[in-house]
Amino acid sequence: MTPPVPAVEVRDLRISLDGVPILTGIDLAVAAGEWVTVIGPNGAGKSTLLRAVGGLLPAPDAVRLFGTPLGALRRRERARVVATVAQSPVVPPGMAVLDYVLLGRNPYIAPLGRESVADLAVVHEVLGRLDLAGFSTRELATLSGGERQRVFLARALAQGATLLLLDEPTSALDIGHQQEVLELVDQLRRTHGLTVLATMHDLSIAGEYADRMVLLAAGRIAASGTPEQVLTEDLLAHHYRAHVRVIPGPHGPLVLPTRPTPPPLS
Ligand SMILES: Nc1ncnc2c1ncn2[C@@H]1O[C@H](COP(=O)(O)OP(=O)(O)OP(=O)(O)O)[C@@H](O)[C@H]1O
Secondary structure (H helix, E strand, O other), X not given: OOOOOOOEEEEEEEEEEOOEEEEEEEEEEEOOOOEEEEEOOOOOOHHHHXXXXXXXXXXXXXXXXXXXXXXXXXXHHHHHHEEEEOOOOOOOOOOEHHHHHHHHHHHHOOOOOOOOHHHHHHHHHHXXXXXXXXXXXXXXXXXXXXXXXXXXXXXXXXXXOOEEEEEOOOOOOOHHHHHHHHHHXXXXXXXXXXXXXXXXOOHHHHHHHOOEEEEEEOOEEEEEEOHHHHOOHHHHHHHHOOOEEEEEEOOEEEEEEOOOOOOOOO
């Protein structure tokens, strides 16, 4: 039997930016329906990896989405397959929330055409799911950081792509909204077969939702495997230079930062 085609297949990905090597020799496969979270210290290359997988950096042959090389997908085709929530998306000045989320439907609207009733229905449904219905006429720039982050996710969900790339999707959210958003993504994964490739700095939350994790350090994969295999005190101490305790939790390891013993007062 031939193995199923992965949603994401990255082979020997090398990215340099302004002549500086950022990613070197990355190999990664994400199965359809899987949730993989990339962790790693600041500057490790996590966002760069997501941008390359999303087609926002040139990697036409090193990345395949559902078996098709990125370079063979036209922009509109690509947008129906993969939706990205960037770390700090551009906020168009003066744009209302509803119009911004409607941008997610562009891959389905003919050039110079108008959105259909079905497009608007998708947008309203997504706004409702993300607790944003009351914000639809508000100017996006006036929302709080957390409200805006939910709008960015809403736009990606309205895109109807089967692969979601989430770069720090919950960094501005309070713990209630963090759980709400991640539970929604997980629910969509189960009901709609979404595949998720995410980056996160909150390691305990990352481990609770991911099937597999990848630890990126200095542009290379330093470890990958289940959350239990990657979230170890030794790996985190080595790559983050952090003092942590890792204890078993009900849905994955819990990573607790612990202060190093302070020197005695002289
Ligand atoms: N245009 C550029 N020219 C040179 N270096 C760049 C450029 N863009 C990004 N970099 C560098 O690439 C490295 C990886 O950046 P990236 O944003 O992918 O890291 P990250 O792991 O997502 O970090 P963080 O956790 O801080 O968000 C960083 O050292 C960054 O300074």
